Amino acid sequence: MWALRVHGYVLAFSFCFITFMAASQKTDPSEVKALIDIKNSLIDPMGKLRNWNKGDPCAAHWTGIWCFDKTGDDGYFHIRELYLMTMNLSGTLAPQLGMLSQLNIMDFMWNNLTGTIPKEIGHITSLRLLLLNGNKLSGSLPDELGNLTNMNRLQLDENQLSGSVPESLANMINVRHLHMNNNSFTGQLPSKLSNLSNLMHLLLDNNNLSGYLPPEFSKLHSLEILQLDNNNFSGNGIPSTYENLPRLVKLSLRNCSLQGAIPDLNSIPSLKYLDLSWNQFTGSIPSNNLSTNMTTVDLSHNKLNGSIPRGGIYPYLQRLQLENNLLSGSFPATVWQNMSFSRKAKLIIDFHNNLLSDVFGDLNPPANVILRLSGNPVCTNSNIQGIDQYCGKEGREVDEEFTTSMAVCPVQSCPVDNFFEYTPSFPPDPCFCAAPLRIGYRLKSPSFSYFPPYKTSFITYMTKSLNLNFNQLSIDSYEWEEGPRLRMYLKIFPSYNDSHSHTFNTSEVLRIASIFSSWRFPHTVFFGPYELLNVTLLGPYANIIINTESRKRKTGIIVAIIIGAVAAVLAMTAITMLLIFRRNSKYVHLISRKRTSSNVCIKIDGVKAFTLKELTHATNKFDISTKVGEGGYGNVYKGILSDETFVAVKRAGENSLQGQKEFLTEIELLSRLHHRNLVSLLGYCSEEGEQMLIYEFMPNGTLREWISGKNKKFNKGLSFCMRLRIAMGAARGILYLHTEANPPIYHRDIKASNILLDSKFTAKVADFGLSRLIPYSDEEGTVPKYVSTVVKGTPGYLDPEYMMTHKLTDKSDVYSLGIVLLELLTGMHPISRGKNIVREVNLACQNGTMDSIIDTRMGEYSSECLDKFLALALSCCHDHPDERPSMIDVVRELEDIIALLPETESEICLSDVSLDNSGKMVPSSSSSATTSGNIMTRKDQQHMSADVSGSDLISGIAPTIVPR
Structure with a gap:
């Protein structure tokens, strides 16, 4: 009784104290009312503004609301910034x-x-x-x-x-x-x-x-x-x-x-970029028209005539375009004479479709110069040596990739599933593994047309502005967009010198994000205006909320006093509660687990409700020897039921338990998915605070194990036709999710470790823990084109557009599947040693060195089929979703590729297969390893073990679900 009485006094004191302190922290009532009206006019599908009705905006730190540090003359706090x-x-x-x-x-x-x-x-x-x-x-x-x-x-x-x-x-x-x-x-x-x-x-x-x-x-x-x-x-x-x-x-x-006429712009000393193309300018090009600082001159597609001025020294010139005019006389082969070409410099000179009849000077440009003269009389009426090579049609120019030489680092020692990766350049430790911040950033009007020469100065500018070391920032990728504007994805890594920390602390994340969002970078003339596209917080930063946390420090000393006082009161309350339940501490822990998930009493057709006793027996009390996988959700165990059926048991960890409603929703969702290329849910268990999902067992492991050669039991490797077969199976499974599941589903985590192989090497898509339902159509029958959601998935497989916009579409799964297809072709990881698989394959294609990165373990293959498979994979990985094929197009293209194979190989692609005694894959009808149905028993597995020289498949088995 005394404890309850003390507790009552504490609560009363707490209420009075908090009420008093809250009165000293109050936002202008008219602004509070305005914020409520602002929220009511907005549609907030992700619940970002859900705390806009809790407490005082300035004291409770409503999302996106930043206040002045002090009260105004009216005694109220006022809103300073709305983000x-x-x-x-x-x-x-x-x-x-x-x-x-x-x-x-x-x-x-x-x-x-x-x-x-x-x-x-x-x-x-x-x-x-x-x-x-x-x-x-x-x-x-x-x-x-x-x-x-x-x-x-x-x-x-x-x-x-x-x-x-x-x-x-x-x-x-x-x-x-x-x-x-x-x-x-x-x-x-x-x-x-x-x-x-x-x-x-x-x-x-x-x-x-x-x-x-x-x-x-x-x-x-x-x-x-x-x-x-x-x-x-x-x-x-x-x-x-x-x-x-x-x-x-x-x-x-x-x-x-x-x-x-074009006016004389020579008097503008700072001019670096001039684009007057696609107009109707006439007259000649004024002599000495341009400053020596020019990087870009585009006067193409006009009606300019006369000769081309021969003077001028332009050491920084990157692009000179005068095509589709009426220029005559000689082409001055002196433009590049006074230029200093570094390895990263490039100059494009385009004079095609004019009336040029001769060349002035020595026509021998450096390798960095791209010259186009087609469509001029000089190409047909001249005997100038070597001119033919400049009179053909040239393709579109692409900036060289920004690559850094990397040391050979152990791939598996960096936990990529948690969004860690090896830093691009840390001389003290080239294999330093850390979690970067990911920034979407765009230069809206840069004063250059070719980026590589300025990357170093750009990184220097950025890191100095952010008070970071040069090697903490990496330009992960960039591309020119219409404008032209330069969009790029930046990665900012923790400093190696900060006690070798592998992550930023929260305050540093907020500091960096605040600089980007507040336009606090120093003014730069050359790089021009910029815009922040997104700050994507993944992995260890996923729970940091920039808009509610980044300026809590700035709400003043009064707020600190309030928080401190409230903390003290709460501490007193906690002590009292501890005294009250002191004698019942063992009971408290039991209640905690049981309250999280009570027994599920529900009947779902085709899904069995297993008892905890059954699963405990099946897994030998969840013995460590039966554990075959683990992740953020919990552990996965191999189990043998009483009828000797093998199953995979996915057991939630104590920190991953869902509410009963969410757990039932996942079960109901999975119970509706029935397709040859999707892993089947057999049952569930929800007893005594446990949450477990039971899946069919997949004896041939994950695709990732086969690609990487980790599965030593099967070191023969996958042939090209088997890779096509697996790609087809995965594509059909995803197509079912997109078009036939009810409601349709976006998987959101397609990757090689989530594509599993059954006893007949049928590929099955697994792990729907991140999947999202596609919204139903509205009253007019229009289906939303995307789902707005926080970014989740696995690094390397994530759609760049989804990461930037948070808009999940069917093309996001297409992108992830495209990465899997590239893995099948190359055996590479999506991200390895700082290199991105899409970038590496594109570079190999451009340089004609594709043969050097093709996985040699897949044996012989048709070059035509390989080229089509490669083209399909790269089209799936296009940065712009609209340029990617739909899943139905992917399936059709794979069918067409398989149809081009020789008959014996296409039979393997289209039939169930197994391993013969030598480990070679053959149609399953000719092998004793054939099993009936999709559920594997102990007897089936024993037969398979005998077929593979008596090897024990159980020890090398992969779980049905590979959780993150």
Whole structure:
């Protein structure tokens, strides 16, 4: 009784104290109400804003809400920053946003918002960053945005906005970045924008602007980038006043219906990038027209005539394009004479389809120069030695890959399933294994057209800005996109010097993410503006929530006092509770496990409810000798039931127990999946706090074991036709999930270790722990094209688009299967020693060295079949989902490849197979190892053991499910 009385006093004191302290931490009530209205106007399928009704926004750290450190003159805390980037939000922007009167940053980037931009946002005069890009906003811009005189960065690009560009934007006297590209703006560009004396970047490309280019823009003396491509400026030319833009680095006016003469731009000393292609410019190319700093000059697809100037020294030039003009005279083979070509430098000179009749100088360019002269008279009427090689058609140019020499490291010692990998370059320890942060990043308007020469300087710039060592950042991949814009995926690794830590601590993750999301990188003219696409937290960082944690430190001392006081009260309460249950401690642990999962009393057709006693006996009390696998879910055991049927028992660990509802949902889902190429669920057990799933046993292990040669019992390797057979089986299983399962399913973790082989070497897809149901169609019969979800899966198999957008589609499974197909071809791991399998195969194809990476253990094969299989695999691994085939197309293509095989090989591909006494695969009808059905008994396995020279298959067996 005394304990209960003390406990009551403590609770009463706690309530009074917390109530008192909470009163000292209170957000402006009008802003709280505004936040609730904002949430109500949004659709939040992933529940990101689920804590927006709990406590005080500033004290309880609502997701995406960052507050000022101190109260205002009114005694309230106020919202300072609103970060809701990449949360898969849809719905509309509420007018109540205007009530956040002291807001500095509003970030809704990369969501699916529709509707118009509320004029009430124009009331937030303190706003510095308005970031709404990457949505589906429509309608015209409200004039009230012009009231935002403290605005530094306005990003409205990649929406569906229309109407004219408001003249009122000229009132944003402090704005430096106007990014409004990829919309549908129309009409004349307001000349009053010339009042924006601080404007550095004006991006309005890919709109429907008309009229003329305002001559008044010459007053924009801070302007560095003017990018207006793909508009229609009604046949006017470039104002000659633009020669007076002293800091202009990039002028891009591609496909703008411009005409007249090109002005003399020689007076712009900083100009590095000039693109005036696909216009109607006439006249000659002015001599000494360009600064010596130029990297890119594109004047192609115009009506320029006259001769090509021979002067000029351009040591940094990467691209000179003058194709499809009317230029005559001689081609000056002196362009590259004063250039210093490093190993990473490249120069493309394209003069095809002109009227050039001769060559001035020695036509012997360095290997780094790509020269195109086809379509000129010089190619047909000249005897110049060696000119033929420059008169053919050239393919599309691709940047070289950024590779680093790696030491040979033990593959299995780095736990890739937990998103660890070997760091690209750590001289003290080249096999240092760590978990990187993954960043999606894009340069929106770079001042170069070929990246390799600048990678080192870019990494230096990034790491200095992040206060990291140079070798902590790796550019995992990059590609040029329409714009041109440069999208890249970065990996940031923990420092080897920090006590050899293999992961970042939480505060460091939040610090790095905050720098990226707050545009705190130092200004750089050359790399231009950038945008953060995503910060993907996987593996050990999966539970870190950037938007709720990254600025808890900044809510002030008062919050720290409250938290400390509450912690003290909770500690007192815990002590009291400990006293109360002191005599019952053994009972507490028993309740904890049993409450997690009570007995399941449910009957599901075709799925048996096993008792704990049965499974304990089948696995010899879960003896370590019966353990055949383990992962994040728990352990997998080999079991022998009373009827001598072999099964795989997947037993949840104490930290992986689901709620009863979730466990039943998984059982019901798996019980509906019935296909030859899917592993079958036989039953389940939910007794005394246990959760177990029982699957059919797969005696031939995982595909990964066969590819890697780990399964020493079967060291013959897989023939090419057997690899085709396995690929076909896996593809058919996935196709069933996508099109015939009810409801359809995205697997989300297709990998070689989740493709298992039964006694007849039939491939079966396993492990549906990460699978997601495809939403049903709406009232109009439209099925959603994707599922919004946090990123989960296995490194190396993850769809890059899914990692960036968090949008899971059927093409995400196609990508993962494509990686498996490349594994079948090469025997490589998806990620090994810092190398990515897709990149390595693409490089081998480009360099004509594919034979060097083909797995030699698959014996003879038809080159035609191999080429088709390779093409299919690479098409599945295309970065853009729309370019990948559907699963039905994959199955059909595999069928076509198998049809090209010789009859004896195609029989093995299309029939059940087994091993003969020599370990050779033969159709199962000719082997004594044939078994009936899919369930294997002890007798069946004994027969198989005899067929393989008496070897014991049980010890090398793989589990049905290989958990993460």
